[in-house]
Amino acid sequence: MSNPAAVESSRPSVIPPLPSAAMRTPSGLYSVPLEPGKPILFVTSELADFVKVGGLGDVSAALPRALLRYYDMRVLMPAYREVVESLWPIEIVAHLPGLAEIPACDLGRVYLPEGLIVYVLVCPELFERPGSPYLDEHGREWPDNHIRFARLSLAAAQMTSLEGDDVFSDNGWHPELLHLNDWQTGLTPAYLRWEGDETPCVYTIHNLAYQGVYGVDRLASLGIPEHAFTEEGLSFYNQLSFMKAGIVYSDHITTVSETYAREITTPEFGCGLEGLLSSCAEQGRLSGITNGIDDSWDPKTDAYLACAFATNDWAGKRVNTEHVRRMFRLAVSHGPLFAVVSRLVHQKGLDMTIAAAESIVRAGGQLVVIGCGEPAIEEALRNLEARFPGAIGVYIGFSEREARCIFAGSDFLLMPSRFEPCGLSQMYAQRFGSLPVAHRTGGLADTIEDGVTGFLFNELHQSDFQHAIDRAFRVYGCTELFYAMRRAAMAIYYQWRLSVTPYRRLYHQLMDLESAGNAGSIRRAAQ
Numbered sequence: 015m016s017n018p019a020a021v022e023s024s025r026p027s028v029i030p031p032l033p034s035a036a037m038r039t040p041s042g043l044y045s046v047p048l049e050p051g052k053p054i055l056f057v058t059s060e061l062a063d064f065v066k067v068g069g070l071g072d073v074s075a076a077l078p079r080a081l082l083r084y085y086d087m088r089v090l091m092p093a094y095r096e097v098v099e100s101l102w103p104i105e106i107v108a109h110l111p112g113l114a115e116i117p118a119c120d121l122g123r124v125y126l127p128e129g130l131i132v133y134v135l136v137c138p139e140l141f142e143r144p145g146s147p148y149l150d151e152h153g154r155e156w157p158d159n160h161i162r163f164a165r166l167s168l169a170a171a172q173m174t175s176l177e178g179d180d181v182f183s184d185n186g187w188h189p190e191l192l193h194l195n196d197w198q199t200g201l202t203p204a205y206l207r208w209e210g211d212e213t214p215c216v217y218t219i220h221n222l223a224y225q226g227v228y229g230v231d232r233l234a235s236l237g238i239p240e241h242a243f244t245e246e247g248l249s250f251y252n253q254l255s256f257m258k259a260g261i262v263y264s265d266h267i268t269t270v271s272e273t274y275a276r277e278i279t280t281p282e283f284g285c286g287l288e289g290l291l292s293s294c295a296e297q298g299r300l301s302g303i304t305n306g307i308d309d310s311w312d313p314k315t316d317a318y319l320a321c322a323f324a325t326n327d328w329a330g331k332r333v334n335t336e337h338v339r340r341m342f343r344l345a346v347s348h349g350p351l352f353a354v355v356s357r358l359v360h361q362k363g364l365d366m367t368i369a370a371a372e373s374i375v376r377a378g379g380q381l382v383v384i385g386c387g388e389p390a391i392e393e394a395l396r397n398l399e400a401r402f403p404g405a406i407g408v409y410i411g412f413s414e415r416e417a418r419c420i421f422a423g424s425d426f427l428l429m430p431s432r433f434e435p436c437g438l439s440q441m442y443a444q445r446f447g448s449l450p451v452a453h454r455t456g457g458l459a460d461t462i463e464d465g466v467t468g469f470l471f472n473e474l475h476q477s478d479f480q481h482a483i484d485r486a487f488r489v490y491g492c493t494e495l496f497y498a499m500r501r502a503a504m505a506i507y508y509q510w511r512l513s514v515t516p517y518r519r520l521y522h523q524l525m526d527l528e529s530a531g532n533a534g535s536i537r538r539a540a541q
C-alpha cells in the first residue's frame with residue numbers, strides 16, 4: 015500500500031506526578047475522589063497506554079479506569095522498553111526479592127491520565143528488549159517467557175501478602191482483591207496460596223488458546239513446590255500450565271462473553287481444560303462478562319479520521335471511504351469496501367477471507383487489510399494484493415491511527431474467526447457504521463444481531479461465509495435497508511459502564527466472603 019503514516023507515537027505529554035489520592039479527570043482538572051474505595055490490583059501483561067498487541071491492551075487500559083470511581087484500582091505490568099522510554103516519570107517505590115531463578119527487581123510507580131496509578135516491574139534483563147511483550151523481532155517466543163511472567167505473577171503476590179509489608183508498602187496500600195488476566199498472571203494465586211494467603215483472586219481468560227505450557231524441568235526454576243505438581247494442581251498432561259494454575263487457585267474465573275464462557279466447557283473450544291472449566295461452571299466459579307469499548311471510539315470526535323461524522327451523515331462517512339481508498343491506492347469505485355483489522359493468526363480465519371477475496375473483487379467490491387502476525391498469513395496477503403492491484407490493499411503492520419480510519423471508511427468488516435472470546439474490532443466497526451460479517455461464535459454471537467447490526471454465519475464453512483458476504487452485497491445494493499442497518503449498528507454502544515456492574519457484583523461477593531472468612535473454605539470445596 016502507499017506508505018501509510020508511520021505508527022503514531024502514543025507518547026503522552028509530561029504531567030507532574032499527582033498525590034496518590036488525586037484524580038485527573040478527562041477534562042484535565044484535578045479532583046479528589048469522594049470515597050476512596052477498596053484497594054484492588056489489576057495485573058496485566060499489556061496496557062494500551064504503553065504497549066498493545068491485541069484486545070488485552072485495550073481492556074487493561076479501559077476497565078480499571080471505568081472501575082476507578084468505585085475502587086482504589088491500580089494496575090501492575092512489566093516495565094517494557096516502551097514504558098521506560100515513555101515520558102511518564104517512574105518513581106521507584108520498592109525492591110522485590112527474587113525466588114529460585116526469578117531475579118529480584120525494582121517496583122516503580124507511574125501516574126497516568128484519569129488518575130490511574132500503574133506499578134511497573136523494573137527488571138531490564140527481562141523486560142527492556144526490542145520486539146513485542148511476547149516475541150522477539152523475528153516473531154519467535156522469548157525463550158525465558160516462563161521466567162518473565164513468573165516474575166510478573168510473583169510480584170503481584172508479593173505486593174499483596176501482608177507478611178510482605180517490609181517488601182512493599184506504598185503508604186500502606188495493599189490489595190484486598192486481585193484481578194488477574196490470562197496465563198501471564200496465572201501463577202499469582204498459586205504463589206499466594208502456597209504462602210497461606212487467601213486474598214480473593216478473579217482470573218479473566220481473554221483467550222484460552224494461549225496457555226503458557228512448559229516442561230516439568232522448569233518447576234524448580236520458578237520456585238514451584240513439588241507437591242503442587244499434581245492433576246488437581248498445575249500439571250497439564252504432565253507439563254506445567256500457567257493457565258491451569260490461574261484456574262485452579264483463583265476464587266472466580268471470568269471470560270469476556272457469555273457465549274465463550276459456555277463454549278470453553280466443551281471439547282471443541284476448551285483446549286484440553288474443558289473438564290476443569292465444566293466443574294468450575296457447576297460450582298458457580300465461571301461466568302462471562304462481555305467487554306466494552308471506551309469513549310474514544312466515537313466517529314463524531316475521533317481526531318484520526320479524515321472527516322468526523324455522525325449517524326445519517328453518510329457524505330461524511332464517504333469522505334473517510336475515499337481517504338482509505340487513497341491510502342491503499344485503490345481505484346475509484348461505487349462498490350462496497352470490505353475490511354479486516356486483525357492480528358494475523360489462525361484464530362481469525364484469514365484463510366477464509368483470502369479464499370473469498372476473488373469473489374468480492376469479481377462482484378465489484380474492494381478489500382483492505384491491516385494486520386501483522388504469522389509470516390505465512392502475511393505473505394499470502396501480500397500475494398493477494400499483488401494479484402488484485404487497485405482492488406485489494408494490504409498493510410502489514412500495526413497502527414491504531416490507520417485502523418480507526420479503516421473502521422470509519424469501510425462498509426463491512428470481515429471476521430470469520432474460528433473462535434472469538436469477545437472481539438473488540440466488530441464493536442469498533444459497528445460504532446463507525448461498518449457492518450461486521452462474522453462467524454456466530456463467542457462474543458461475536460453476543461454482540462452482532464444478524465440482519466440488523468451485521469451478518470452472522472453459523473458453520474465455519476467457506477460456502478456459509480460466502481453466503482453471508484453475498485447477503486452483505488445485496489443489502490449494499492438496497493440503500494434504505496443498508497442505511498437502516500448502519501443506523502442500528504451505530505446506535506448500539508457497548509460502554510464499559512455496562513460491564514462494570516457485573517464486575518462490581520463479583521468483587522463485592524468475593525470481598526464480603528473473604529471478610530466473613532469464607533473464601534478459603536469455598537475455594538477448598540471447589541477444588
Ligand SMILES: Nc1ncnc2c1ncn2[C@@H]1O[C@H](COP(=O)(O)OP(=O)(O)O[C@H]2O[C@H](CO)[C@@H](O)[C@H](O)[C@H]2O)[C@@H](O)[C@H]1O
Binds near residue numbers: 220384435
Ligand atoms: N494491525 C493492527 N493495527 C491496529 N490495531 C489492530 C491491528 N490488529 C489488531 N488491532 C486491534 O487490536 C484489537 C484486537 O482486539 P480483539 O478483541 O478483536 O482481538 P484479540 O484476539 O487481540 O483479543 C483477545 O482478547 C480480547 C480482549 O478480551 C478479546 O476481545 C478477543 O476475543 C481475544 O481474542 C482491536 O482493538 C483491533 O482494532
